[in-house]
Amino acid sequence: MQKNIFPTLGNDIPAGLVVFLVALPLCLGIALASGAPLFSGIIAGVIGGIVIGSLSGSHTSVSGPAAGLTVIVLNAITELGTFEVFLSAVVLAGIIQIGFGILKAGVIGYYFPTSVIKGMLAGIGIILIIKQIPYAFGVNETKDLEKYIPFVNDWDAVLSLGNLSKTFDFGAIIISAVSIGILIFWEQSFIKKLSFTKLIPGxxxxxxxxIGLNKYFKFFVPTLYLSNEDKVVLPVVDSFIGFTDLFTFPDFSQLGNSDVWLAAVTIGIIASLETLLSLEAADKIDPLKRISPPNRELLAQGVGNVINGFIGGLPVTAVIVRSSANVTAGSRTKISAVFHGILLFASVIFIPGLLNLIPLACLAAILLMVGYKLTKVSLFRHQAKLGWDQFLPFIITILGIVLFDLLIGIGLGMGIAMVFILLRNYQNSYLLDDKKEELDGSIRIVLSEEVSFLNKGALIKALEEIPEGKHVIIDGSKSRVIDYDVLEVIENFKTNAGSRKIDVDTIKIKSIKSKGLH
Known part of the structure; x- marks a missing residue:
């Protein structure tokens, strides 16, 4: 628990604002793609920020409606007949997730290798870029948007991107180009040194x-002006009754229907897996290298989804796009996630008219930059330098996600990673010795001959159990191979050891920095 939030507010409040700007179009877009009421996406974003953000043990992860669930949600609503019956399945899915948390099923997240997680991030980044290009060109629902944005990896739609030159809006292109230019400029080191950039995010x-540029177009260059169809569209609430009418409540009359339970189990499992993977990914980009408790996260997600089901929200997961935007913006604690939820709620109540002035091209530019950061060329070079055992699962995960879907990509990546592990571990199955306390009170952890990512969970648990103030020796003198994931765990432990007053020494364990892996 954060003892004093005030020293970090200068980081967390601006970061929360950035996440809000990223989350707003995602909440609306995912609701539309899911065939659900528009406001259900906003509800999910608010609950993901305020409720799950408060209950979660993660300081970096941000939750909300997830693109990975759109197909499942659309199919479930179609099969169950009404959105109200679907909401009952969301409530049950939340209860299932709470059960997973109680049963401590979150440890499964420790057994996904770094290469697969980074591949997931890159794959999502590529899809995010593909799906934002039409918006950057000014294509929307009234301009055959479905031809250009694939619903489920529709490659005809991807190939149609080449025809955007026939339907583009020049005003949108100007705004997109200027927006991307500003975002790149804001990332330059000499700009980051200026104090005002910490208070005013790019x-x-x-x-x-x-907004200002589009207003200029309206009065001085009308042919470039972007009308309402090219801007954010939020419902305008003018009374308390109008506000309450936006909520939808579940219909539990179909609880005996097996399709309801099938939808609930599917959402519960997929949402939990996506959450655990996103949580692991968020921890990896956390500059403070903190480790989030997965079981507590499942409990928080379950509570959030139960509430969503009761008031008309889409199911939520931890979402890496929001989380990466959160970390990139300089967040230090989960206050930023909670604040972004508060902003989502306040915006639709108090300033929907102002938000409806935002050109979609601006939001597309923001998301294009997020996608680029997730899938930089340097990331591919970095993984290639690590060797085939890291690069092949990474690239296969990306191809699976882009060509098929998120789960297939992760499954293919895991399969390739397991082949490498089985080959390496063929002659050695005993991987990690117990920690031993020396006569001088220090604790020695002796690693065995070969240590793979399968031992990451056990090592994390062993390191977490070390009391404060101890001297720890991590001995790799017997080890012939120590997997990159295990080296990363050791490096993260050394980074955080000072806060627990733990003195760490390592024997014959190469730093990932000295190996050129960071």
């Missing part, structure tokens, strides 16, 4: 300038 500048 995406905020992009949104404000986009």
């Amino acid at each position: 995406p905020l500048v992009v949104v404000l300038l986009g």
Whole structure:
């Protein structure tokens, strides 16, 4: 628990604003793609931020409606007949997730190798870029948007991107180009040194300038002006009754229907797996290298989804796009996630008219930059330098996600990673010795001949159980091979050991920095 939040507010409040700007279009877009009421995406974003953000043990992860669930949600709503019956399945899915948390099923997240997690991030980044390109060109629902944005990896739609030159909106292209230019400029080191950039995030500048530029077009260059169809559309609430009418409540009359339970189990399992993978990914990009408790996260997600089901929200997961935006914006604690949820709620109540002035091209530019950061060329070079055992699962995961879907990609990546592990471990099955306490009170952890990512969970648990103030020796003198994931765990433990007053020494364990892996 954070003892004093005030020293980090200067980081967390601006980061929360950035996440809000990223989350708003995602909440609306995912609701539309899921065939659900538009406001259900906003509800899910609010609950994901305020409720799950408060209950979660993660300081970096941000939850909300997830693109990975859109197909499942759309199919479930179609099969069950009404959105109200679907909401009953969301409530049950939340209860299932709470059960997973109680049963401590979250440890499964420790057994996904780094290469697969990084592949998941890159794959999501590529899809995010593909799906935002039409918006950057000014294509929307009234301009045959479905031809250009694939619903489920529709490659005809991807190939149709080449025809955007026939239907593009020049005003949108100008706003997109200016927005991307500002975001790149805001990332330059000499700009980051200026104090005002910590208070004014680049995406905020992009949104404000986009609104101003479009207003300029309206009065001085009408042919470039972006009308309502090219801007954010939120419901305007003008009374308390109008506000309450936005909520939808579950219909539990179909609880005996096996399709309801099938949808609930599917959502519960997929949402939990996506959450655990996103949680692991968020921890990896956390500059403070903190480890989030997975079982507590499952409990928080379960509570959030139960509430969503009761008031008309889409099912939520931890979402790496929001989480990466959160970390990139400089967040230090989960206050930023909670604040972004508060902003989502306040925006639709108090300033929907102002938000409806934001050009979709601005938001597309923000998301294009998020996608780029997730799938930089340097990431591919970095993975290639690590060897085939890291690069092949990474690239196969990306191809599986982009060509098929998230779960197939992860499954293929895991399969390739397991082949490498089985080959390496063929002659050695005993991987990790117990920690031993020396006569001088120090604790010695002796690693065995070969240590793979399968031992990551056990090592993390052993390191977490070390009392404060101890001297720890991690001995790799017997080890012939220590997997990259295990080296990363040791490096993260050394980074955080000072906060627990733990003195760490390592024997014959190469630093991932000295190996050029960071």
